[in-house]
Amino acid sequence: MPLFNKYHFRGQQEGEQILFVLRRHWFDILQQFFILIVLLLILLGGFVLIPPLFPHVTGGSFNSLFLFLQTLFLLFLWIQGFLIWVDYYLDVWIITSERIVGIDQRGLFVRHVSEMPLARVQDVTNTVRGFFPTILNYGNLHIQSAGEDPLMIFRNVSDPYQIRETIMRLHRAAHEKKKPTA
Amino acid sequence: MTTLFGILYALILIVIIVIGIFIIFHIIRYSLNRTLATILILLFISVTCVLLLLNFSAFSTIPFNHLFS
Numbered sequence: 001m002p003l004f005n006k007y008h009f010r011g012q013q014e015g016e017q018i019l020f021v022l023r024r025h026w027f028d029i030l031q032q033f034f035i036l037i038v039l040l041l042i043l044l045g046g047f048v049l050i051p052p053l054f055p056h057v058t059g060g061s062f063n064s065l066f067l068f069l070q071t072l073f074l075l076f077l078w079i080q081g082f083l084i085w086v087d088y089y090l091d092v093w094i095i096t097s098e099r100i101v102g103i104d105q106r107g108l109f110v111r112h113v114s115e116m117p118l119a120r121v122q123d124v125t126n127t128v129r130g131f132f133p134t135i136l137n138y139g140n141l142h143i144q145s146a147g148e149d150p151l152m153i154f155r156n157v158s159d160p161y162q163i164r165e166t167i168m169r170l171h172r173a174a175h176e177k178k179k180p181t182a
Numbered sequence: 183m184t185t186l187f188g189i190l191y192a193l194i195l196i197v198i199i200v201i202g203i204f205i206i207f208h209i210i211r212y213s214l215n216r217t218l219a220t221i222l223i224l225l226f227i228s229v230t231c232v233l234l235l236l237n238f239s240a241f242s243t244i245p246f247n248h249l250f251s
Binding site for chain 1: 194198201202204205208209212213214215216217222226229230233234236237240241243244245248249
């Protein structure tokens with residue numbers, strides 16, 4: 001897969017190829033960014049509307065205080081936006097030629113990594129629930145195995161039907177490879 | 183009064199810088215793609231530095247004694 005040949009994750013074995021890198025659907029992060037976008041619009045509205053409407057607040061001694069509060073608010077929005085982005089960017093499911101690796105990043109201090117060999121996959125089911133998930137074709141994927149971590153969930157991934165088929169195809173291929181030749 | 187606000191502002195700056203360091207650490211350590219990680223870090227550092235400088239210059243011009251007299 002030439003698309004992911006520049007990708008590398010911690011614990012990747014030699015000769016193990018990354019076939020797919022899956023993240024949550026863009027609509028999921030848009031929902032989280034929505035409140036920030038609204039706050040940013042309020043801030044921009046304040047920049048434009050407050051000086052002509054309330055000249056006594058923005059003029060004289062208060063001008064620098066007003067500017068300080070605005071830039072501090074912008075700084076918090078920027079940091080919060082980047083925290084949301086990092087959470088989205090590092091929350092990832094990797095399908096390699098050998099296994100499925102699930103990395104669940106929650107904020108900056110919680111990170112859960114699980115893996116499941118492709119040959120041990122038992123069942124894959126997907127759920128698309130709700131108005132936007134149905135229209136935009138995203139949902140959850142539940143992968144079951146007989147291993148130590150029996151259930152892996154891909155949350156809000158794009159095209160779960162296609163991914164389910166791909167995983168089952170890779171599982172069959174891995175299973176055939178494991179079979180002893182007669 | 184100026185000293186009190188200065189201390190409070192220093193605390194805010196420290197919190198922002200610590201969070202920034204953690205964000206950079208996570209991107210460097212856990213990113214799957216080095217190129218994208220470099221771009222993200224450069225973007226984050228440059229914009230954060232500009233915003234911090236703007237904020238600091240705005241803070242340093244606030245006439246606290248005049249405001250609370």
